[in-house]
Amino acid sequence: MPSMANATEGGVGVGQKSNVPSSAKNRSVEQSQSLARKASIAQQRRSLPIASAEKRLVVEVRTHDTLIIVGETGSGKTTQLPQFLFNGGFCDGGKVIGITQPRRVAAVTVAKRVAEECGVELGQKVGYSIRFEDVTSRSTRIKYMTDGLLLREALLDPFLSRYSVIIVDEAHERTVHTDVLLGLLKDVQRARSKYNTTQINSDKVNGNCSAVSGKEGITHCPSYLKPCQGAKFFPLKLIIMSASLDARGFSEYFGGARAVHIQGRQYPVDILYTYDPVRDYLNAALITILQIHLEEGPGDILVFLTGQEEIESVERLVRERIRHLPLSSQNVVTVSIYSSLPSEQQMKVFRPPPPGCRKVILATNIAETSVTIPGIKYVIDPGVVKARDYSAKTGLESLVIVPTSKAQALQRSGRAGREGPGKCFRLYPESVFFELKDSTLPEIKRCNLSSIVLQLKALGIDDIIGFDFMDKPDRDSIKKSLEQLIALGALTDEYKLSDPVGQQMSRLPLDPIHSKAIILATQYNCLEEMLITVSMLSVESIFYSPHDKLEEAKVAWKRFSCLEGDHITLINVYRASVEFIEKSKIKDSRVKAIEGNLKKWCRENFINNRSLRHAQDVHSQIGGHVQQMGLTVNSCGDDMLQFRRCLAASFFLNAALKQPDGSYRAMESGQRVQIHPSSMISGTKPDCVIYNELVQTSRPYLRYVTRIDPLWLPELAPQYYAAQT
Numbered sequence: 001m002p003s004m005a006n007a008t009e010g011g012v013g014v015g016q017k018s019n020v021p022s023s024a025k026n027r028s029v030e031q032s033q034s035l036a037r038k039a040s041i042a043q044q045r046r047s048l049p050i051a052s053a054e055k056r057l058v059v060e061v062r063t064h065d066t067l068i069i070v071g072e073t074g075s076g077k078t079t080q081l082p083q084f085l086f087n088g089g090f091c092d093g094g095k096v097i098g099i100t101q102p103r104r105v106a107a108v109t110v111a112k113r114v115a116e117e118c119g120v121e122l123g124q125k126v127g128y129s130i131r132f133e134d135v136t137s138r139s140t141r142i143k144y145m146t147d148g149l150l151l152r153e154a155l156l157d158p159f160l161s162r163y164s165v166i167i168v169d170e171a172h173e174r175t176v177h178t179d180v181l182l183g184l185l186k187d188v189q190r191a192r193s194k195y196n197t198t199q200i201n202s203d204k205v206n207g208n209c210s211a212v213s214g215k216e217g218i219t220h221c222p223s224y225l226k227p228c229q230g231a232k233f234f235p236l237k238l239i240i241m242s243a244s245l246d247a248r249g250f251s252e253y254f255g256g257a258r259a260v261h262i263q264g265r266q267y268p269v270d271i272l273y274t275y276d277p278v279r280d281y282l283n284a285a286l287i288t289i290l291q292i293h294l295e296e297g298p299g300d301i302l303v304f305l306t307g308q309e310e311i312e313s314v315e316r317l318v319r320e321r322i323r324h325l326p327l328s329s330q331n332v333v334t335v336s337i338y339s340s341l342p343s344e345q346q347m348k349v350f351r352p353p354p355p356g357c358r359k360v361i362l363a364t365n366i367a368e369t370s371v372t373i374p375g376i377k378y379v380i381d382p383g384v385v386k387a388r389d390y391s392a393k394t395g396l397e398s399l400v401i402v403p404t405s406k407a408q409a410l411q412r413s414g415r416a417g418r419e420g421p422g423k424c425f426r427l428y429p430e431s432v433f434f435e436l437k438d439s440t441l442p443e444i445k446r447c448n449l450s451s452i453v454l455q456l457k458a459l460g461i462d463d464i465i466g467f468d469f470m471d472k473p474d475r476d477s478i479k480k481s482l483e484q485l486i487a488l489g490a491l492t493d494e495y496k497l498s499d500p501v502g503q504q505m506s507r508l509p510l511d512p513i514h515s516k517a518i519i520l521a522t523q524y525n526c527l528e529e530m531l532i533t534v535s536m537l538s539v540e541s542i543f544y545s546p547h548d549k550l551e552e553a554k555v556a557w558k559r560f561s562c563l564e565g566d567h568i569t570l571i572n573v574y575r576a577s578v579e580f581i582e583k584s585k586i587k588d589s590r591v592k593a594i595e596g597n598l599k600k601w602c603r604e605n606f607i608n609n610r611s612l613r614h615a616q617d618v619h620s621q622i623g624g625h626v627q628q629m630g631l632t633v634n635s636c637g638d639d640m641l642q643f644r645r646c647l648a649a650s651f652f653l654n655a656a657l658k659q660p661d662g663s664y665r666a667m668e669s670g671q672r673v674q675i676h677p678s679s680m681i682s683g684t685k686p687d688c689v690i691y692n693e694l695v696q697t698s699r700p701y702l703r704y705v706t707r708i709d710p711l712w713l714p715e716l717a718p719q720y721y722a723a724q725t
């Protein structure tokens, strides 16, 4: 249609030459698109329910040291409140507002969004910091981070002295890090009030805050927080926030703190229930995805499942079913997100689908809170979640599928209705919803506490049992973890952090046994091997076997398998993949080509490509820590005896002895267990093994097992085994 070319003012006809250079034209298109986006974001911010409460909230924060804020999902708490406080002067003089999130993905995506809203480059005024990734600078004033990261910061700066405000977001999740943080922040707030020499002027409501000479400390200050002589602090404001928390419980914990409710939600979300309970929620989810796709209007679908395995199986089924639909209905793409997926792959869910396509996102509860995934209109919630459970008595850690709480159901439905009206399909009857617990049992009551106790000790908190937890963890759990840390040499017999072992262990963001293995490995000449092992153990299953190809998979795995144990097998897989990548680079060095080849290699060897890439990521991250600590990365070469002895010297708490009936006895708890059938040595049944974890599936199983000589235990861990006999 030649006339079209001329119809637009300034347009260029086919075959005509333009006087405007194409780069300049592109720039002007980009500029107008960017202006339109800015205007739309500004308009969207103005329409958020929280927008009209800006002044009131700033006054509330000025006049109260601690505030509980409850507001509907999507009302604007996470993205807007920090900006209100910034504008209200809380960052004057270089102070920082910190916002914690239970999950990395939320910290990253919210920071990106707020940077865009502020019109700044990420990492400047607005930034984020998560384990192994710091996108902040000296000019960062609004900093999003994980709750675990802030705890780590407290190791370096116990008074968290740069922060004027700390917002603990999504506090209803009650992760173990959030709970420890709450107790710690309470103490820090008290201590900073005691050593306060300046005070925010509360008369000024709008405009900048000014600092004036302040009151002398009057409050009780915990002994582990002793400032250097002459140190001066400004008061710390604390905000506890969520859409679904028990405001009264939090208020009581913070000595009657004020609770503020933000009214209103942006868009309605229709909640639909099934008439009857469903027997197979995976099948029900699959049917609902297809029904929405065929019967409902445009909009992406977010489905909550319990883990990687479920996600992969539903993903396969969706793709298969879609292939059988008429061509015009095959416009569906699936993407998934779960915690062990490398971050850059997690970010794929935030990308728009190809034009005209519907995106189906399969997610674990990682996408349950805080995140806004653009395009989501429909949420499918089967009402279950995989939760951690732990018994201090048996040392048994298990992941069990349990019903969600009401708070979780509310959060899930809140992922829709963020850009327009939405629908949430709960795959259970309404009567079941009313029977759900209001909130989830705090994680601190159902996990192994060794890691957290080590961190508290490193912070100088000696009296763990007396620490002001919102919900006290089980006494036996605390006792057990103290004993374990003494056995590992991280604590002295007086329960003090040991130097250097405990100090070094607390610097590594790993399970204490894994940290110990890394620290010991240099002495055994095998740090290179141990770094690989710990990285491979930190991700979800490396081996992948479709049900119908199990035998084929076993043959493939034989190439890597080592009869001495799974730890060496994991090293073999990792090294084989590195070797393959190197060879592949010679043929074609383009990143895409290498990635494609590695994917194929993984498929042929029944290795989970995603898990392997995640392990490579973790490897380089821990490698960075090891370098900073000045440890020598040495290798034992083919002498795997050294490596196995190092495993025995660090994993000795996880040792098991074969029994006459062929089962095993976990030496620490006396529990009768079996080697997991997936282990490469489950058939050989060695007399004595160390294992990575004791998990309860259909029965108690040892996972990732390596043969050791039982005599090594008293030799290499006399502090534990001499005391036992």
Ligand SMILES: Nc1ncnc2c1ncn2[C@@H]1O[C@H](COP(=O)(O)OP(=O)(O)OP(=O)(O)O)[C@@H](O)[C@H]1O
Residues within 6 Å of the ligand: 048, 071, 072, 073, 074, 075, 076, 077, 078, 079, 080, 109, 113, 242, 243, 266, 369, 370, 371, 372, 374, 414, 417, 418, 419
């Ligand atoms: N990355 C994004 N892309 C598009 N819109 C976004 C994005 N992040 C936030 N928004 C918009 O801002 C609104 C407020 O988001 P915000 O996370 O601040 O809400 P919230 O009250 O903290 O919700 P929740 O309690 O669910 O975390 C969202 O409903 C959405 O409309």
